[in-house]
Amino acid sequence: MAEDECVLDRIMHMVNSGDNRGLVQLMVGFREEWNSLMEENRRLKKELHLKNLDLRGMDLKGIDLSGVEIEDSDMSGSDLTGADLSGARITGVKFADATLYSVNLQSARISQSDFSRVHLYGSSTYNMHMTGSVNLFDAYMERHDPSIEETYRTHPEITKRGFRMLEAAEYEIEHPDEEDEDQGY
Numbered sequence: 001m002a003e004d005e006c007v008l009d010r011i012m013h014m015v016n017s018g019d020n021r022g023l024v025q026l027m028v029g030f031r032e033e034w035n036s037l038m039e040e041n042r043r044l045k046k047e048l049h050l051k052n053l054d055l056r057g058m059d060l061k062g063i064d065l066s067g068v069e070i071e072d073s074d075m076s077g078s079d080l081t082g083a084d085l086s087g088a089r090i091t092g093v094k095f096a097d098a099t100l101y102s103v104n105l106q107s108a109r110i111s112q113s114d115f116s117r118v119h120l121y122g123s124s125t126y127n128m129h130m131t132g133s134v135n136l137f138d139a140y141m142e143r144h145d146p147s148i149e150e151t152y153r154t155h156p157e158i159t160k161r162g163f164r165m166l167e168a169a170e171y172e173i174e175h176p177d178e179e180d181e182d183q184g185y
Contacts, residue, residue, distance in 0.1 A: 056074050058079075083104070095115050098118050111130070115134060
């Protein structure tokens with residue numbers, strides 16, 4: 001345990017010094033070790049804030065990023081199959097074209113991030129919150145939660161139709177006195 005704490009302190013030093021290349025090498029090359037360190041990190045209740053990471057096109061299958069704050073990073077085109085992002089705070093992260101099969105996103109807080117063309121299937125999204133302009137254009141999502149017998153599916157046409165409906169509702173709120181004319185929505 002003391003050795004893990006020492007390694008965690010070195011990771012914290014890497015984070016604080018901006019050694020993003022070293023962090024990426026650790027996350028990708030030594031995933032099992034990284035995941036065990038994240039377990040120890042949760043036990044010690046240390047906050048880990050990852051910023052400006054370039055993880056484009058990486059194999060991140062099964063990576064543990066639970067409870068981590070991830071900001072202004074690029075994971076586009078990466079494979080995060082089986083990853084744990086539960087409780088993560090994700091801001092300004094690019095996930096475009098990423099594969100997110102069976103990902104744990106429970107209680108994740110996601111804002112100002114790009115999920116365009118993402119494939120998100122069989123993932124746990126209970127209590128996940130998306131706020132602050134999350135791009136879901138051309139995203140393919142399917143979720144099934146047997147505990148609540150709910151299935152959620154979307155595809156680009158449903159997303160576009162939803163945004164058109166939101167635009168029409170916003171227009172009506174902003175222009176309440178105008179006649180019911182076809183506003184092009």
